[in-house]
Amino acid sequence: MLKRCHQPRQGGFNICFVAELDVPGEEESVWALMRIPIPGMGIFPEEKLRAEAAIMAFVREHTTIPVPRVWHFSTAAENPTGLGPYLITDFIPDTKHLFDYLMAPKGTSKWQANIINSQMPEEELQGYYAQMADILLQLDRLPTMPLCGSLSQDWDGKFAVIGHPLPQNVVELVTGSGVPKVLIPPAGTTYKTSDDFYRYLANAHMAQLCFQHNDCVHGEDDARDKYIARHLFRRLARQNLLVKKEEGDGTPERFKLICDDLTPYNCLTRDGKIVAMVDWEFAYFGPASIASGPALYPRFLDIFLRGMEELERTKYNDKKEEEEEDALASQLERFDLDSTGINEAKGALSNGTDKEPQPFLQLPLSVRMRQNWENGRFWINWAARSSFAFDTIYWKYIDRPFFGEDNVEGGFEKRLCQLNRFGLEVMERVVNDKMKQRSNRKLKHWSSKWVQEYLEYVTGQIHL
Structure with missing residues (x-):
């Protein structure tokens, strides 16, 4: 009642x-x-x-x-x-968002409104981080799926991936940037490899440039910067260079649960305890590399990962032999002291012997997170998942490692040589179109046929 x-x-x-x-x-x-x-x-x-x-x-x-x-x-x-x-x-009544505890206090300048409160006692911060680390470790240990996409449950209670993934970025491109919904792949579209999924994300960035009518570019050179960054990122995706092959172990790929909106705002707390995790609408099964990224609090990453490492050594340690436990602790300690990361991460579970290093996905989550942060994998994943942060991340962290150290300041000028004649023609067509749109601000409703023809001209595809 x-x-x-x-x-x-x-x-x-x-x-x-x-x-x-x-x-x-x-x-x-x-x-x-x-x-x-x-x-x-x-x-x-x-x-x-x-x-x-x-x-x-x-x-x-x-x-x-x-x-x-x-x-x-x-x-x-x-x-x-x-x-x-x-x-x-x-x-769940009588709760507050974890966001309210972690963020800078009221009265902080708007530029610091979403920054973690630097005055919060470390002990209190560690308490919340330990709870979040426990949640991430449990998510990491969930059963994996053979396809990338959205989960479904049938009447018998069985789970399977049968629908296309809807990352938060793609939804926001449609609802906030005017990217036509007709470009979203048909319902039931799933992906068998991480490479396929990264191509989908890369195409979404180009669609934003093409179809966000207002406030997308600041001028002709900005439009060229944005076009070339997206063109080259799509090339990396098409050439399967955005996924490190050593992250696999030779077996068919399995996909992990990814939660795009796993933020402090969706953690409900009461009396210092997280009592509910809400809003799972942007959760889907996707590449393990994304699921292994330090997605929450990079500013205090060491505090966060130290708490996670402690949980891995105690609560979530499946290894029973004392020798293996000591080797893991020793390797994690070395990894913490030496920021080079990659070599230590690969050997973290080698047990101090001549055994082959553990495959990437068998490393502890804390080691995978450190590795992804320190070898730049974090930035590739973030760039792939955020059209609105893409350009800054691309020019600062991605362009030079892949296309040469000569472009220190970033920008299109030193990357024109990467385009053939047709690519240059497409770029100038896009630039001209963006300038026309810039001088005629309005809510634009695109015809489905024209949208697909235009995207095919720019990318060679009619869907993302």
């Missing part, structure tokens, strides 16, 4: 209705939350909610991570209100 309805809450993509219920047999009120996607603020809302319900059930089944229970998922056709698909879950 309904006891009380509370004020609706609006997030970036959904509106939430909270209710207290009197349930027979329960001494206290049961809290429930119904979440409905906001029209126009997302894409494929039904598929996205269905995948989120499956992810939440999957994580609850295989971990002790505090994930709200899913009560019910409904399609738009089954919703008598006509408001679209919805998801009903537990609601």
Whole structure:
């Protein structure tokens, strides 16, 4: 029986209705939350909610991570209100976002508003980091999948990847940058290799340049910078150079759970404890290299990883032999002192003998995170996943390692030699189009046929 309805809450993509219920047999009120996607603020809302319900059930089944229970998922056709698909879950009352504890205090300048509070006592910071490290370690130990894509759960409770992945960046390109939805691959599209998925992400960056009508470029040279950065990044993706082959072990690739929106804002806390992880709508199975990245707090990475290493040595140490445990601790200690990273990471589980080094994915998560941070893999993954941060990251961290150290200041001028005659022609066509758009600001609605023809002209493809 309904006891009380509370004020609706609006997030970036959904509106939430909270209710207290009197349930027979329960001494206290049961809290429930119904979440409905906001029209126009997302894409494929039904598929996205269905995948989120499956992810939440999957994580609850295989971990002790505090994930709200899913009560019910409904399609738009089954919703008598006509408001679209919805998801009903537990609601966790009397909580605060972890974001509220970690971020700089009120009154901080707008440039520091999203920076971790440097005045927070290290002991308190370590307490929250230890809990987040525990959550990441459990996610890392989840069963893997043979395909890259969105998860689904059938009526028998079995899980499988059967839908296309919807990374947060791609959704925001459609909802915030005007990239036409027709360019998204058809429903049911999955990827068999990480290389395929990186090509999808690289194409999304080019689509942003082509179809974001307003505020995409600041002038002709900026348009050339953006075009060449995306063109060269797509070349690296097409040549399968964005995925390090030594990260595999020769067996068919398996994909790990990736949570694009695993941020302090979606961690609910009470009395210093994380009591719920919410908003799994941008979770999908993807490349292990992305899942192995230090995605949370680079500024305090050492504090974070020290806590994770301690958990690996104690709570999540599957190795029983004392000799192997000592070797792991010794290698982690050496890795902490020596920032070169790669050689130590490869040998971290070699047990001090002449055995072959463990494959990348068999290294402890903390070692993989350190390796990805120190060898630049972190920046490739971040560039691939963020169209809005792409250009700065590309010119600072990616261009010179792949195309030569002569371009210290970045920019298109020293990379024109990488384009053939047709590439130069396409670049100037894109630049001219962006200048016309810049002088005529408006909300642009593209025709599907023209969009696919234009993308095919620029990239050779009609979908991302």
